Structures are given as C-alpha cells and as structure tokens.
Amino acid sequence: MEQVAFFAGAIGALGGAIAVIALRNPFYSVLALVVHLFSLAGLFLLLHAEFVAAAQVVVYAGAVMVLYVFVAAYVGGVEEPLWDAIPGQRILAPLIGAALFIELSIAVLGSGLKSLGDEGEVIPAGFGSPEAVGRLLLERFLIPFEAASLLLLIAAVGAVVLAARRPAPVDRGGAA
Amino acid sequence: MGTTWYLVLSALLFAIGAGGVLVRRSPLVILLCLELMLNSANLALLAFGRNLGNADAQVFAMIVMVVAACEVVVGLGLIVAMYRRRIPLDVDEARELRG
The missing domain is CATH 1.20.5 (Single alpha-helices involved in coiled-coils or other helix-helix interfaces)
Known part of the structure; x- marks a missing residue:
C-alpha cells in the first residue's frame, strides 16, 4: 500500500515537474506546478510530516500559486524566441541537468549508509x-x-x- | 519504502529544475523552476528527518518554505515592474542592471 502511494506521488511530482519546463505557455506551467506541489504534499504525508504537508497545500498550492496565476495572467503569454542565445543551449542544458542528477545519485547511493536502505528509526507518537x-x-x-x-x-x-x-x-x- | 527512494526522487526533481533554469528564458518560468529545486531540497530534508526520527528537519523545511515565499514575492514584483516599464520579459534581453 505504501509503495503504491509512493509511486503515485512520485509519478505526479515528476510529471508536474517535466510539464513545468516543457509547456510553452507560462500559465500552463503554473498549473503544472500546482499538480507537482499536491503530489509532493502526498509524499510529505508518507514521511510523517503532516503539518508540513498541510502547510504545503494551504500556503504553497493555495496562496503562492494564486500570486503566480495572477502575474501570469497580468503579463500574458510571452512567446519565447526559438533561437538559442548561446549556441547549442537546448542540447547542452539537458546534458548538464543529467550530469547533475548522476552526480547527486552517486553521492547518495555511493555513501553506503546502511540506514538509508530501510525506513529508519522508529518514530515517537505525534511525530510531525x-x-x-x-x-x-x-x-x-x-x-x-x-x-x-x-x-x-x-x-x-x-x-x-x-x-x-x-x-x-x-x-x-x-x-x- | 527506503529513504534512498526519496533521495533519488529528490535528486531527479532538482536536476529537472536546474535544467529548466538553463533552458527557459521567461523570468516567470525560471522562478517556477527555482520552486522545483527548493521543493526537491525540502523532500530530501524531510526524508532524512524521517530516517533519523528527528523533527528538527520539519522546522527546517518550514523555514525553507518561508524563504521561498519571500523569493517569489520579490521576483514577481520585479516581473511586474519590468512589464510596466516595457522591458522585454526575456532574461537574455535584460542582462544589464542599468535601467
């Protein structure tokens, strides 16, 4: 059950994040970020951070995103030019992002900490x-x-x- | 679920956010990508806090959310000011501090 919830949240968070950077209209990017934040709040619940998850939904997905929607609607859909400001920017940037992910994963997986493989300590009642x-x-x-x-x-x-x-x-x- | 899963997910989200900052030009979308990175850091903090059974990480995550809210407010204020002064909303155009 927990695995199902984790993967549902992870897919929502990843899909929202990819949609934020892939959609051309900033207004849709903001809406994708709302999906991302809701999925992340679900993951926070799985980590027994109930208060942080509630604050995430109320403050972030609620108040901050309303501000974003307002500004995106005020400024209007700005067409981004298709040419690259730096030659090869559209190829190099995802490569740098992938390199960053590999480096972070090596740092996490290569640390060899045994406790990272399991749930962790037994938490006291009322944690979070x-x-x-x-x-x-x-x-x-x-x-x-x-x-x-x-x-x-x-x-x-x-x-x-x-x-x-x-x-x-x-x-x-x-x-x- | 092991903590490693959360940490790898957080690394992936951070990399997506960093790639977005590099590839997009609209300052509004760049702010959204900064949010992605801050939230991935929050996920890693909460995963470590759960792993250690220590609630201090949750206070840390709340403070990160406060700082993110401040950054959003100032950044959106700048975008509105740029729009009012007819400065093109493109980070490659607005590369000079001089108004």
Whole structure:
C-alpha cells in the first residue's frame, strides 16, 4: 500500500515537474506546478510530516500559486524566441541537468549508509503533528522563527516598493 | 519504502529544475523552476528527518518554505515592474542592471 502511494506521488511530482519546463505557455506551467506541489504534499504525508504537508497545500498550492496565476495572467503569454542565445543551449542544458542528477545519485547511493536502505528509526507518537512542530518552533527555534517573520515583512515591503506605480518623471531642467 | 527512494526522487526533481533554469528564458518560468529545486531540497530534508526520527528537519523545511515565499514575492514584483516599464520579459534581453 505504501509503495503504491509512493509511486503515485512520485509519478505526479515528476510529471508536474517535466510539464513545468516543457509547456510553452507560462500559465500552463503554473498549473503544472500546482499538480507537482499536491503530489509532493502526498509524499510529505508518507514521511510523517503532516503539518508540513498541510502547510504545503494551504500556503504553497493555495496562496503562492494564486500570486503566480495572477502575474501570469497580468503579463500574458510571452512567446519565447526559438533561437538559442548561446549556441547549442537546448542540447547542452539537458546534458548538464543529467550530469547533475548522476552526480547527486552517486553521492547518495555511493555513501553506503546502511540506514538509508530501510525506513529508519522508529518514530515517537505525534511525530510531525502540529503540536510537535509548534513546540519546536516556539521553544527551540524561536530566533529562526522570528527572523523568518522579519524576512517576510521585508519581502512584503520590497514587493510593494518594486511593483508600485511610480509618478511620471518630473522635468527638473525646465524653467520654474 | 527506503529513504534512498526519496533521495533519488529528490535528486531527479532538482536536476529537472536546474535544467529548466538553463533552458527557459521567461523570468516567470525560471522562478517556477527555482520552486522545483527548493521543493526537491525540502523532500530530501524531510526524508532524512524521517530516517533519523528527528523533527528538527520539519522546522527546517518550514523555514525553507518561508524563504521561498519571500523569493517569489520579490521576483514577481520585479516581473511586474519590468512589464510596466516595457522591458522585454526575456532574461537574455535584460542582462544589464542599468535601467
């Protein structure tokens, strides 16, 4: 049963990821990413990360993706030119990606760690529940938590400044 | 399921995201590919956390999600600003910082 769930999630995540980079219209890419994020949330559930999976669906697949859909619709379908900016870019880029995958796989499989082959430790009851994660966030990791909230505030202010409609440039050289 | 399965899946997703950043030109799609890479890193973190039976990894994953949200907000703000100023939405065209 667990295998079935894992492979269903893995196929959804991989299909979504490939669709993100293969579809030409950015709007469809965003929708493919939503599929990817939902599948990934299922995998997080399999890893007993219930709270992270819920946050993934609500925050990521919900809020962040609405922002993406809005911007993709606002900007409109931008046609990407078919010519390569760097000669051979379309051939070289997948080769570099494949090399990266092989290198990461060698790093994981070649580590020879025995514990990677099985499920891992026996986890305590309530592992990954909102209670456990909240306790960690507000006790042991309070400073990173506050730093993250500050970062979010800075990003929100920065986005408002960046995207705000500027007044027309004032003509400074003209006669007063 | 062994942890290796999750790690190899995470490596594959990361490679797809990196290839997407290299091959696509629209800044919007490049941001989407960055999301792919951040999420694959999250998957690896949670797999290791499950393997060690340690919930610290889940806090780490939450912080990664916060940083990803910040990156999205600033990146989309930049894209909207580029669109308003009639700068072509193509990373090869917009290679100069000078406005």
